[in-house]
Amino acid sequence: MxxxxxxxxxxxxxxxxxxxKFLxxxxxxxxxxxxxxxLISEDLYxxxxxxxxxxxxxxKRSSTYRSLTDDEKQNIGYELVSKYPTLIKRPVLIQNGDVMVGFSEKQYSELLL
Structure with missing residues (x-):
């Protein structure tokens, strides 16, 4: 497989x-x-x-997020993320439909090895 x-x-x-580097x-x-x-598709988002x-x-710790208006912060969706892709935490790992955000060597090992 x-x-x-x-x-x-x-x-x-x-x-x-x-x-x-870990991968x-x-x-x-x-x-x-x-x-x-x-840019990611709306389906992928x-x-x-x-x-x-x-x-x-x-x-939410990014300067991009902090620069949003209060209304934008309350209404984050695909349109806003496609305009400001750095709103998404990094990295996003997708394996066979499973999604993981951020990097932890331990979590990556548990999921992938």
Missing amino acids: TISLTIYGIKNCDTVKKAL SSKSLPHEFIDFREN KTMEQGVGLEMLIN
Whole structure:
């Protein structure tokens, strides 16, 4: 069975770099998609949101989030995320429909190895 492993993020993000380094060090085949260069689809956004919930998916510590109006903060959805992709916490790992946000070597090991 082929494992479908995709990691979404921004290539210059340190946490994304750690996750990619971990995957490479374990020889785990994966695809990396920079969502700043390749906007995610609305369906993929819904998969991410349904997989981990909006609270976990949105990076509330980011300067992008802090610069939003109160109304925007209350109404985060695909339209806003497609306009400001850095609102999404990084990295987002999707394997066979399972979604994980952020990087933890322990969690990646438990999920992937």
